[in-house]
Structures are given as structure tokens and as C-alpha cells.
Amino acid sequence: MLDRTHIGRSLRRVTRTVEAGQLRFFLNVIGDKDKAFAAKEAGQAPQVPPTYLFCLEMIDGPEPLDWLTDLGVNLLHILHGQQRFDYHAPAFAGDVLSFDASIEDIQEKKGGALQFIFKKTEVRNQSDARIATLSSTVIYRDPAYAKGK
Template identity: 45%
Template sequence: MPVDASAKGRSLPPVAMTVEAGRLAFFAKAIGQADPRSSAPDGRLPVPPTFLFGIELEQPDPFAWLAGLGVDLRHVLHGEQSFTYHSMAYAGDTLVASPRIADIYAKKGGALQFVVKQTAVARDDGTPVADLESVLVIRDPEAAR
């Protein structure tokens, strides 16, 4: 089933998260880094760069937007992720992720469809922290090959 291309340019609901020091320590352990508390001599615990990707996963159904496009999650591959950083975030900051669907296109006669999602992350006062871009690849098993 083709992805609903009319969603191109659509803004998705923002997601806010207050960054907790314990979550940062758990994240560091999960990715094999030393406890970040040991590298924060000034007491300001920095948010690791890729931690920002997880903000949008903090909602009850983080992939509902894909289902709304008619995407069967069994056919999704996370193809690409990029980050552009503007400022450091720290434990205690409240961050707001504001995603939008930037592009939808197909290749291989529609057998592979691509959804590009761009997410601006800012502090709750509006100060930019980072811009994220992810590319999802959706295989359409019904498309001619």
C-alpha cells in the first residue's frame, strides 16, 4: 500500500521531556560509555548527542503517525539519521521535539517508499538545541518489482 504522499509538509504533535540525570546515566551505560556523572565536574550533566533521538519515543504510541499514513510497521527500516547541533542540553532541561514530515517519495517502481522526518529540538524557552533528520524506508510488498 503506498504511503499517503499528501502528508508531505505536515507537522506532527510536539513532545516535551524533562531530562533526568538518572536517565542519562542509564543511557550512557546502555551505549557502553562511562557514567556521565563522572565527567561533569561542574555539576552540569550534559545530554549525550544521540539521546535526543529518544524524545519522540516518550509518547504512548510513538509510531501512530506512521500508522496514520497507512504504513505497516512490519515493513519499516530506519534507513538514516543525522543531527545538527546548536547548543548543549543538560540534565534538568525541558526539551521540546517538534517533528514534521519533510518529504515522501518512492523508488523501484513504488516497491521502496521513503519518509523523511525532520525534528527541531529546543529548550522550553525556544532556544534551539538540535535539528534531527531521519529517513524511514518502507517496503511495499504489493508493488510491482
């Protein structure tokens, strides 16, 4: 069982610069190639889609899931539960974004066999403008319960 004293815990702040080349590559991969190159041709910085923020928070990090291992979670037993993006203001290539995450809640189901970890991340730009709130749920299938313990 995960220790519920972690609820409310702040995680390591991450700061990333939105690089135009990486953003164009991402837009191309998700099928928004025209949008990425239209902005370039117009001399504008491409706008960051909300899903890219989730990637940007983890990109280039030495251990992007270390917050889970710090909780005692075996990464071989996690499932992606849910993601939500509340977009407050646009972000663009060249922006420097800060990601401040915290553990919002830990809940259990099926007598502790399934544990739900709720994480919330506030994203702000270099001017301290609020860009987005990212919410995610990780489901941990505790191997101790699978073995009948």
C-alpha cells in the same frame, strides 16, 4: 503508495524533561559512563549527547510510531534508513525539551516498492533556544508491491 499530501504535515509536539538518572543510564549503556559520573562528581548536570535526543523524543510515548501508522504504513515492513543530528547548542539534565516534527518528503524507488519517508524534528529548550535538528529516514517496503500488485 503513500499519499504525498502528507508532505509538510506537522506531527504531535512532544515535550520531555531530561531526567538525570535516565541520562546517566543511557551514557553508561553507550560507553560514556566516565563522562556521566564525572559530571555528577563535579556537581554538574551531564550534557545530553545528540543520539539521546532521538530516544527522548520517543520515550514514554504511548505510541511513538503512530505518525507512521497514520500514514498507512504497516510497521512490520519498515527499515531504518538514516539518522542525522545537527547540534546547535548543548542540552543538560534538567532541561525541558520540546520536539516539533514534520514530514519533509516522501519519495519512491523501484516503482513504489520502496518508499522513503523523511522526517525532520526541531528541538528547543525551556528558553526556546534551538538545541538540535534531527533528521531521519524510514524506508517502507510496501507489501502490496511484494505481492505483484
